[in-house]
Amino acid sequence: MRVEIWTDIACPWCYVGKARFEKALAAFPARDDVEVVHRSFELDPHRAKDDVQPVLTMLARKYGMTEAQARAGEDNLGAQAAAEGLAYRTRGRDHGSTFDMHRLLHLAKEHGRQDELVQRLYEANFAEERSVFNDDERLVEIAVVAGLDESAVRAVLADPDAYADQVRADEREAAALGANGVPFFVIDRKYGVSGAQPAEVFAQALARAWDERSPLTLVDAGDSAAEACGPDGCAVPQR
Template sequence: MRVEIWTDISCPWCYVGQARFEKALASFPHRADVEVVHRSFQLDPHRTKGDAEPIIGFLMRGKGWTREQAQANEDTLSRQSAALGLKYVMGRDHGYTFDMHRLLHFAKEQGRQRELLTLLYRANFAEERSVYDDDERLVDLAAEAGLDADAARKVLADPSAHAEDVHADLREAAAVGATGVPFFVLDRRFAVSGAQRPEVFTQALTKAWESRSSLPVVAGAAHGDACGPDGCPVPH
């Protein structure tokens, strides 16, 4: 079973939602048969590199909140994170994430996507130093995730590297109806929107697993040639 998760590194509820989902997955009886695919989403697609700003100011400007409302939102996120054993630094920055998504696609090719995603979340939400507009900071995180530092640096230096992969994820997000993140799609059968409680994810995983069905195959035809999305013939 495949679970696709659309997230953005700048999204604090993605940070919380990812931890809640992983908690549910850890206790799911069929977790070894669940493939988790992380997909890119941009909450602030018009933001450009070098345009980071303090989160409180961003919330006041973007949502029209008062400073007290923005601070209350940060307080809530801090409590929710702490309940999961996660550190949450209030007063962090908000900024450009497209390069991080490109680097995550590079990490996916190397089988290190989850490791890098975890480190990016930690750097953005649990550490004082800003993760935005600092390519060498991203290179350090890539190396910590087990990637080659020079290769990661080359990806960041080339704006076209994995850019289409990110755009493809954004198109897929629109196709599945994801207008906000985190957004979880289970086997393209069920969707869970938002940072739900672990028990909600457990219910969704169970329902998706139980709804899986395989069509009976006529005797003698199981290994016949067939056409598939990639051409003909395709053993399927």
């Protein structure tokens, strides 16, 4: 069974939602048969790479709130993150373009290190002091810690077209599926879960999707003795 998760590194609810989903997955009896794939979704796809500003300033301007209201919202998110065992800096974080991070996540997918990189990016963005925005050296450090080859990471960052099509394809697919926000979880292309739901909701969705998988229906062609190959070899036609 496959679970696809559309997220953005700049999204705090994606950070929290990932932890809640993983709690449900860890308790899921068939967890070893679940493939998790991270998909790209930029909350701010038109932001220039060098356009970086404090999170509190961005929130106040984007949502028309006071900075006091923005601080209260960050405090609430910090409490939600702490409840999931996550570190979260409620002050001093930056906001910027995540396009290069998504491109690196597609590189990581090819090398089987996608989950490691997305988790490391979340931790760097939400819990650590140094900004992850408009700083290629910072992204190189993070990606290498996640298990990627440094030269490959540098090559992607040096080429703005590398994996760009894959990022845009993910975003088009999200729109086609009806996702207008993240996190957005798609389970076996049958069920969608929107938002950082409680672990219990993810557990129910996983169980339901697993239980409702359709068994294979064989087509009766009228000859049950048709030739086939099996563990004991292939039948030899009798003349």
